[in-house]
Amino acid sequence: MTQIVYLKPPENIADRAATLRISTRTAHEGVDEAIMKSGALDSPQNYHRFVHFQHQLILDVEPLYRREDLQKIFPDLSQRSRLAAVQSDAAYLGIDPPIGRSGADLYDIGIPEALGWLYVSEGSNLGAAFLAKLVWAHGLTDDAGATHLAPPAIGRAAHWRAFTASLNAVEQTPDEDRRTIESARRAFAHVRALIGSHL
Template sequence: MTVAADTLAPSRAKRFRAATHAAHERVDSAVMAAQPFAARENYARFLRFQYRLHRHVEALYADPALQPFLPTLAERSRLEALTRDFADLGLTLPEATDGPALPLPEALGWLYVVEGSNMGAAFLAKEAAKIGLSDDFGARHLAGHAEGRGLHWRRFVAGLDSVDLSPDEDTRAEAAATTAFDHVLKLVNEECAAR
């Protein structure tokens, strides 16, 4: 009976998605309300938000303790691409700080949110092209992975779902995903809100 229950239980990624749906919607609405692709000035504010977010989680991508669970994690970081986007556009990098080191469950929640944003970046990349930006200029951080966004995401989800967590740790990971979305919304409001 335990085996059947485990087989029928939704994956960790699906549970995170259900638990964070409302928070995710708030972030999407705030980003689109900022009209990041209406003008380069708007996009520059969007880039500031993106850079601050990715700088905040950069330590997770380099954390050796996470690599056995998510073997391609280090190469998934988009911070370097963001830095190049700023250089392409002649913009100064914003002040940003690294986030705290996180235990495994909380790290998984945060990574779920940041990695998931790469799926939505396909739409954003098309919008960026309308203001002359591309995977090679100014919107490098929105580029899809060479193997395709879908496969890249599925590989991440497989790793996320395979980590053995206790029920308490799983609850903490899910709560961390919500916290991560709240942090993203805070950054969007600070950087992208109409000025």
């Protein structure tokens, strides 16, 4: 079975990002496996389901990218939102958008919990490099149908390093770090649930 290969963050990243990676490895691998088993990237028709899934997921996490308290931690947070890109892809492909958000309202969660969700959301940009190659095989491009999978202007690795630098700079107590890990696991569980219902 084909595996999604993620770019590895630098070895000298601070402990929080490394701890999150280790603590969520099983959940992360489960998401990768579920996506590949779904066959959502095997054909243009199946890819429509994938875009609908991505649209729902990105819509669900969008409140985080609009929160002023989080924008103080991640100055480029609003520019990292992929909602406009996935909306463009859905329109190009003629896909009806999801109706509303699913799951918890992320406007109301604490900063430690928000960091866990953002870790999962931003980490998906690394895996998108592999997903994009599969989609290109169907004739779609970064400008037509696969915009939300396109690399950031500064490159995926640099984009990730900038995020983890800000993530690791947040001062938290051990209990708050525990809440961040638990939240990241909940975020992966939410992704798995969406895979089950959309793919």
